[in-house]
Amino acid sequence: MKSFSKKAMLQCVLLLAATILLAAGCAKKPAATTTAVPDTTVSQDMGQDMLQTEGLDEMALGESAIDESAAGYGVATTAVPALQRINFEFDQYTLSAAAQELLVSNAAYMAANPEQRIRIEGYCDERGSDEYNLALGQRRALAAKNFLVSLGIDPLFLSVISYGEELPLDHSGSEEAYALNRRAEFKAER
Amino acid sequence: MRLFALFSLLLLLLAAPAAADIEIRAPGQQTIPLASTKLLAQGMVPAQIVNDFDQTLNDDLLLSGLFSLVAPNSFLSDARKIGLNSSQVDFGQWRLLGAEGVVKGVCRLQNGKLVVEARLFDVTHRRLLTGRRYIGAQSDVRRMAHRFADQILKSLTGEEGPFNSRIAYIGNSSGHKELYLMDVDGRNGVRLTNHRAIVLNPDFSPTGKELLFTSYRAGNPDLYRKEIYSGREARVSARQGLNIAGRFRPDGREIALTLSKDGNSDLHLLGTDGSHHRQLTKHWSIDVDPSWSPAGDKLAFVSDRQGNPQIFILDILSQQVKRLPTAGKYNATPAWSPKGDRIAFSRLEQGRFDIYTVAPDGSDERRLTFGPGNNEHPRWSPDGRFIVYSSSQSGPKAIYIMRADGSGVTRISPAGGDCSHPAWSGRW
Numbered sequence: 001m002k003s004f005s006k007k008a009m010l011q012c013v014l015l016l017a018a019t020i021l022l023a024a025g026c027a028k029k030p031a032a033t034t035t036a037v038p039d040t041t042v043s044q045d046m047g048q049d050m051l052q053t054e055g056l057d058e059m060a061l062g063e064s065a066i067d068e069s070a071a072g073y074g075v076a077t078t079a080v081p082a083l084q085r086i087n088f089e090f091d092q093y094t095l096s097a098a099a100q101e102l103l104v105s106n107a108a109y110m111a112a113n114p115e116q117r118i119r120i121e122g123y124c125d126e127r128g129s130d131e132y133n134l135a136l137g138q139r140r141a142l143a144a145k146n147f148l149v150s151l152g153i154d155p156l157f158l159s160v161i162s163y164g165e166e167l168p169l170d171h172s173g174s175e176e177a178y179a180l181n182r183r184a185e186f187k188a189e190r
Numbered sequence: 191m192r193l194f195a196l197f198s199l200l201l202l203l204l205a206a207p208a209a210a211d212i213e214i215r216a217p218g219q220q221t222i223p224l225a226s227t228k229l230l231a232q233g234m235v236p237a238q239i240v241n242d243f244d245q246t247l248n249d250d251l252l253l254s255g256l257f258s259l260v261a262p263n264s265f266l267s268d269a270r271k272i273g274l275n276s277s278q279v280d281f282g283q284w285r286l287l288g289a290e291g292v293v294k295g296v297c298r299l300q301n302g303k304l305v306v307e308a309r310l311f312d313v314t315h316r317r318l319l320t321g322r323r324y325i326g327a328q329s330d331v332r333r334m335a336h337r338f339a340d341q342i343l344k345s346l347t348g349e350e351g352p353f354n355s356r357i358a359y360i361g362n363s364s365g366h367k368e369l370y371l372m373d374v375d376g377r378n379g380v381r382l383t384n385h386r387a388i389v390l391n392p393d394f395s396p397t398g399k400e401l402l403f404t405s406y407r408a409g410n411p412d413l414y415r416k417e418i419y420s421g422r423e424a425r426v427s428a429r430q431g432l433n434i435a436g437r438f439r440p441d442g443r444e445i446a447l448t449l450s451k452d453g454n455s456d457l458h459l460l461g462t463d464g465s466h467h468r469q470l471t472k473h474w475s476i477d478v479d480p481s482w483s484p485a486g487d488k489l490a491f492v493s494d495r496q497g498n499p500q501i502f503i504l505d506i507l508s509q510q511v512k513r514l515p516t517a518g519k520y521n522a523t524p525a526w527s528p529k530g531d532r533i534a535f536s537r538l539e540q541g542r543f544d545i546y547t548v549a550p551d552g553s554d555e556r557r558l559t560f561g562p563g564n565n566e567h568p569r570w571s572p573d574g575r576f577i578v579y580s581s582s583q584s585g586p587k588a589i590y591i592m593r594a595d596g597s598g599v600t601r602i603s604p605a606g607g608d609c610s611h612p613a614w615s616g617r618w
Contacts (some may be wrong), residue, residue, distance in 0.1 A: 091499075127538065127541065128499070128522070129478070129479065129492060129523055130391070130610075130611070131391065131434055131435045131478040131479045131523070132478050132479065132494075132499050132522055134390075134411065134432055134448075134478070135450065135476040136476065138431060138432055138455060139455075142453060161409075161410060162431075162432060163388070167388075
């Protein structure tokens with residue numbers, strides 16, 4: 001019994017040692033050596049970590065070297081007073097009667113300015129999961145787009161983007177604020 | 191890293207019988223009284239170094255919930271005596287104070303490098319449990335303490351601690367939502383991106399040194415990856431519409447994410463170069479927030495296919511989708527535990543999110559947070575002992591850590607701005 005367990009242990013150690021050698025052979029960088037020897041001779045080299053700290057410094061420099069020009073985001077757009085935003089119910093993307101009326105009015109502007117590219121932006125209130133709200137904002141923008149297309153607007157001149165709950169109009173967190181933030185906006189692309 | 195893991199395994203096998211004397215159960219149930227003495231300086235060492243090591247180590251040990259620390263002002267003469275091996279430690283003194291374990295160590299400056307030697311002794315059996323020597327820059331002292339805390343946990347429980355790892359999160363203190371990185375205790379914070387747009391929802395690669403995230407930098411929510419040390423960054427997916435919630439498969443070779451390129455939001459599988467491997471869900475519903483099972487054979491995700499947002503589980507091979515049977519009308523942000531035994535998620539109820547965990551079959555649901563404010567975006571520590579999450583319990587959103595049972599809530603992110611969407615790296 002005893003000899004068996006000893007043998008098993010030995011095999012286990014040999015197997016591990018072989019794997020370690022293999023792994024060491026594959027490793028690109030020398031790994032930190034870790035040895036636990038009882039009492040006086042204990043050693044764990046932090047060499048690798050030191051390299052990493054230097055890496056951190058490098059990264060910080062690289063960061064400030066990143067272009068300073070990336071100001072703003074998205075395609076340049078202008079708000080057009082004639083293009084009115086529409087609002088939605090919580091966790092909904094269906095168009096209310098009021099929203100449909102506003103879309104008809106927006107479509108009239110678009111029909112009168114047929115060469116103008118329009119970007120439809122979908123937004124959510126700050127409640128709910130961020131990722132889910134990104135998808136919900138996408139749906140709201142798409143619902144508005146599909147309705148405009150059904151009114152005869154050329155889909156080639158309509159693009160959609162979702163900002164989820166990232167850019168609320170009103171940060172106060174009241175029910176009124178949430179209702180205001182659940183919206184789709186229509187911008188003229190420049 | 192792999193070598194280190196194998197070594198750990200080897201050491202674990204050899205050390206297993208010896209580690210069983212101090213008994214450790216679940217955190218909080220019964221703590222081990224531990225005396226953590228300050229490092230003794232050999233020669234001139236700035237007091238700050240000694241204090242930083244002491245504070246970092248003790249914070250980690252307390253956060254683990256496994257220890258109670260013996261009051262340092264009750265320490266007797268042995269705390270000031272260098273003890274390199276068990277014969278040099280006056281165990282009687284420590285037994286008198288009720289300590290079952292004692293941490294002793296020395297530090298010195300050698301050719302400009304900081305050398306720290308730390309040891310954990312078993313007071314009852316008068317022997318060394320573990321010892322480590324660390325050599326590094328003086329600024330590495332906190333990292334040495336984190337690594338020794340991990341080592342103490344390993345020698346007593348058989349499983350390494352999670353303290354030598356990193357937490358990525360989204361912060362807006364620059365005026366824009368950008369990607370940040372910090373230590374597990376919130377120190378050494380650094381901003382990683384300067385997109386000046388909206389950066390969202392990071393995820394670490396399994397090897398740890400790389401992050402996935404979504405950014406509006408180019409005007410569309412596109413998926414990016416960034417190497418942490420080189421700073422190199424690449425856009426992985428810029429398909430029309432959403433390219434969000436990218437999650438590395440545990441083998442690191444593929445990425446699950448939500449795309450809306452065909453109009454509807456579905457889950458897709460990409461190569462790490464952004465090439466399209468296949469569509470994972472095809473349903474009229476919103477499908478978002480994938481989280482891999484540790485084996486990489488299943489994905490938990492959020493879908494409104496039954497009306498409200500709920501968590502579903504997709505079997506990658508059979509492509510079958512099953513609802514994770516939980517209560518509540520709005521469940522989101524699932525996170526599969528590294529051992530595969532639990533799924534953490536957040537539930538919206540009465541206008542607020544709280545964090546829960548549940549077994550992958552939907553049984554044994556446990557509520558971990560009870561407000562105030564929103565508690566959401568749970569992610570697991572690499573050892574599954576802790577959950578990091580974002581909370582607005584004290585005003586602006588901040589990053590918190592708690593144990594997997596909801597105890598030990600500790601705020602870690604620095605003050606200033608909203609902090610959300612934490613992601614916990616693997617061991618560094």
